Amino acid sequence: MAKKLFDYQLDEAVDGFFLLKDSEVRIAKNGKKFLAINFQDTSGEISGKFWDASDQDVEHFQPGKVVHLKGKRENYQGNPQIKIQQMRLTQPGEPQDVQQFVEHAPMNTAAMEEELNQFVFEITEPNWNRIVRHLLAHFHDAFFSYPAAKKNHHAFAGGLAFHTLSILRLAKSVADEYPHVNRPLLYAGAILHDMGKTIEMSGPVSTTYTLAGNLVGHIVLIDEQIVKACQQLKIDDQAESVLILRHMILAHHGLMEYGSPVRPHVMEAEILHELDELDASIQMMQTSINHAEPGSFTERIFAMDGRNFYRPTHDDTKGELPSE
Structure with a gap:
């Protein structure tokens, strides 16, 4: 072999x-x-x-x-x-x-789509639900096949949908623990937050950034798509519900120097930012740990300040991501 x-x-x-x-x-x-x-x-x-x-x-x-x-x-x-x-x-x-x-997500498209649709059913605010469904249908094929990044976290075919689903699972746990969290808003923001990467990147094989990706970026690109969806669905894009949803996406990088035009000013936007960071960091660390032998350090991870991580000798598993 x-x-x-x-x-x-x-x-x-x-x-x-x-x-x-x-x-x-x-x-x-x-x-x-x-x-x-x-x-x-x-x-x-x-x-x-x-x-x-x-x-x-x-x-x-x-x-x-x-x-x-x-x-x-x-x-x-x-x-x-x-x-x-x-x-x-x-x-x-x-x-x-x-x-x-080509490396693929540890779940197939059908399984990811089925689980993600369960979260869509829980988006009970009408405007958010209609916008999410509209954009999921519009970007369906790319959303379930593209990576979440060219390099670093979830940089594999299907990584975008898998990363989104991981955040939704984390969001469910947070909402279960803190009932005052607006669950529909958090779910809607999680589904849409990185969808602009279907425009920002070229695809799952030998991924590059498109001209729009380099010059505009996925945050602004999907915000534009939300506004277009509102126009097509006859939804007022200046309604408070729409502005809050747009804020979820625009603020999800947390800091303006990291690409967000605004910092989080809604609790669910801050939660989404933290969950996005958590899932990306864990995936990057786990990938590197999988490539290290027990008792040794991983390669340096550029996106985590160049740090490397130690794999304890008692860890006799590869710590693989869950399979489908």
């Missing part, structure tokens, strides 16, 4: 087929081009540098291509890296289906 990326140990020779998730042209100190690459399979992704890249190499080794790679597993500044020795595109008869190299 072919080894996956994270089956290879430190200093072990790497020999296998992998997907080019990213391949960016950069200039080295000597003035020559090189490719900064992220290799991917269903176990995760590891970076590597292809030095002295020719114009033909740049043309051939594009994101979304499957390659045969020979090299060595190394560490660089606390993070795993592949030292590339040989690399070529696949040939006829060799693996070429990119889907077999």
